Amino acid sequence: MDANLPPGGRLADFLPYQLSVTSNAVSSLIAERYRVRFGLKIPEWRVMAVLGDAGTMTQRALTDATLMDKVAVNRACKVLEDRGLIARRPNTDDGRSHLLELTAEGRAIHGEVMPLAREIEAEIFSTLGETECEQFRELLSRVFRQAGRMRPATRS
Amino acid sequence: MDANLPPGGRLADFLPYQLSVTSNAVSSLIAERYRVRFGLKIPEWRVMAVLGDAGTMTQRALTDATLMDKVAVNRACKVLEDRGLIARRPNTDDGRSHLLELTAEGRAIHGEVMPLAREIEAEIFSTLGETECEQFRELLSRVFRQAGRMRPATRS
DNA sequence: TCGATACGGTTTCTAATGCAACCAATGGTG
DNA sequence: CACCATTGGTTGCATTAGAAACCGTATCGA
Numbered sequence: 001m002d003a004n005l006p007p008g009g010r011l012a013d014f015l016p017y018q019l020s021v022t023s024n025a026v027s028s029l030i031a032e033r034y035r036v037r038f039g040l041k042i043p044e045w046r047v048m049a050v051l052g053d054a055g056t057m058t059q060r061a062l063t064d065a066t067l068m069d070k071v072a073v074n075r076a077c078k079v080l081e082d083r084g085l086i087a088r089r090p091n092t093d094d095g096r097s098h099l100l101e102l103t104a105e106g107r108a109i110h111g112e113v114m115p116l117a118r119e120i121e122a123e124i125f126s127t128l129g130e131t132e133c134e135q136f137r138e139l140l141s142r143v144f145r146q147a148g149r150m151r152p153a154t155r156s
Numbered sequence: 157m158d159a160n161l162p163p164g165g166r167l168a169d170f171l172p173y174q175l176s177v178t179s180n181a182v183s184s185l186i187a188e189r190y191r192v193r194f195g196l197k198i199p200e201w202r203v204m205a206v207l208g209d210a211g212t213m214t215q216r217a218l219t220d221a222t223l224m225d226k227v228a229v230n231r232a233c234k235v236l237e238d239r240g241l242i243a244r245r246p247n248t249d250d251g252r253s254h255l256l257e258l259t260a261e262g263r264a265i266h267g268e269v270m271p272l273a274r275e276i277e278a279e280i281f282s283t284l285g286e287t288e289c290e291q292f293r294e295l296l297s298r299v300f301r302q303a304g305r306m307r308p309a310t311r312s
Numbered sequence: 313t314c315g316a317t318a319c320g321g322t323t324t325c326t327a328a329t330g331c332a333a334c335c336a337a338t339g340g341t342g
Numbered sequence: 343c344a345c346c347a348t349t350g351g352t353t354g355c356a357t358t359a360g361a362a363a364c365c366g367t368a369t370c371g372a
Contacts, residue, residue, distance in 0.1 A: 010205065010209045010270075011202060011205045011206050011209065011221065011222065012221075014205070014273060014277060015277055015280075015281055015289070015292070015293060016182050016183065016186055016276075016277060016280065017202070018293060018296045018297065018300070019175075019178070019179045019182055019183075019296060020179050020182075020183055021223050021300060022175065022179070022296045022297075022299055022300040022303070023175045023176050023178070023179030023180075024179075025300055025303035025304065025307075026172050026175055026176075026299065026303050027172065027175075027176055029303050029306055029307060030172055032308070041328095046167060046173070049166065049167045049170070050167050053166045053167070058350075058351095059350070059351065060349085060350055060351085065167065065168075066167065067177050069329080069330065069331090070350080070351075070352095071329090071330075071331085071351090071352080071353090072328095072329075072330085073351095074351065074352065074353095094337080094338075094349095094350080095336080095337055095338080096336065096337045096338070096349070096350045096351065097337095097349095097350050097351070098350095098351090114166075117170065120172075121170060121171055121172060123306065124171075124172065124299065124302055124303060124306065125171055125299065125302075126302070127298045127299065127301070127302045128295060128298065128299070132295060133171070135291070135295070136171070136292075136295045136299075137171060137174060139284060139288060139291070139292045139295070140174045140175060140178045141174065141178075142283045142284065143178055143182065143280065143281065143283065143284070143292075144174070144177060144178040144181055145283070146280055146281075146282070146283045147178070147181035147182050147185050147280060148181065150185055150279065150280065151181075151185060152188070197358095214320075214321095215320070215321065216319085216320055216321085225359075225360065225361095226320080226321075226322095227321090227322080227323090227359085227360075227361090228358095228359075228360085229321095230321065230322065230323095234322095250319095250320080250367080250368070251366085251367055251368080252319070252320045252321065252366070252367045252368070253319095253320055253321070253367095254320095254321090313372100314371105314372090315370100315371090315372085316369100316370090316371090316372100317368100317369085317370080317371100318367105318368085318369075318370095319366105319367085319368075319369090320365105320366090320367080320368095321364100321365085321366090321367100322363105322364080322365080322366105323362105323363085323364075323365095324361100324362085324363080324364090325360105325361085325362080325363095326359105326360085326361080326362095327358105327359085327360080327361095328357105328358080328359070328360090329356105329357080329358070329359085330355105330356090330357080330358090331354105331355085331356080331357095332353105332354090332355085332356100333352105333353090333354085333355095334351100334352080334353075334354095335350105335351085335352075335353095336349100336350090336351085336352100337348105337349085337350085337351100338347105338348080338349075338350095339346100339347090339348080339349095340345100340346090340347085340348095341344100341345085341346085341347105342343100342344090342345080342346105
């Protein structure tokens, strides 16, 4: 990051900028790999990851679990449903929502997708040692909470 | 981040995901503050930051310095020019490009903008100590370089 | 000098993202 | 039971980001 910037460039020292470009680089890298291999976009992949892990949930629960917008979740679910990777069942407890779960095919994909995810993760963070990874996690978590604390009171 | 996720949620342990949501939270926080106070969007702010620091450069140099797309730079410059914050001079060395620099008004805004940037940065990362901040920077930098190394050879 | 190629910048088009309005169902209150 | 506020989900719309096509200038080699 420093290499392609003129010396004395203050923008490059701005932490939110470093955070942004790094996240961007990592995200687009992963997005590309998922796209070529499974035809999945990141929101779709996130939904599958959570469903494969938790079993059955509503869209509402998915928005909580993925921290994505509810329309992003809705669209991802629609795509996955059209591809036959997830199925909707009526929710007897609440007629407004449906219960979503992976189909057999969905579970099969999930079984392939998750190892790839771990693989990519391991490759990207291979430059960090074990303890550094944990520390990175910890720092991110704290920054995230702090940002949440600073947000001007908007909760849907 | 852990609080609003069901226990055993594997997505929440996925480092790229943590990186993404954290970056997102920080970015939207900053974007909001700049919007209400200066009517500047992040790309515009970045251009101003670099110009205020480096003095005079072409759009091409700006894309290198900000790591933004060249059309993003172009649009940001157009907006800033319309607002009278930057000016274009013909480039005698190369007729294709222009030399961009802050106007007097632009420098005035820049003088207000940068302290606010540092202020927000300090607030967000106040949860991290001095050495932790430096370490966070270092880790981000390494991850960024690693992501660059893994990218499948596409450079415009 | 001429031609081909590359490059900076601009415009245009299309995909993605987010927001707000909207519909249907629920739950509480009188 | 009627009313109303709330919630899950959906749709439509506006804004944004990115890709590709395009134009004029520069550069390099014959």
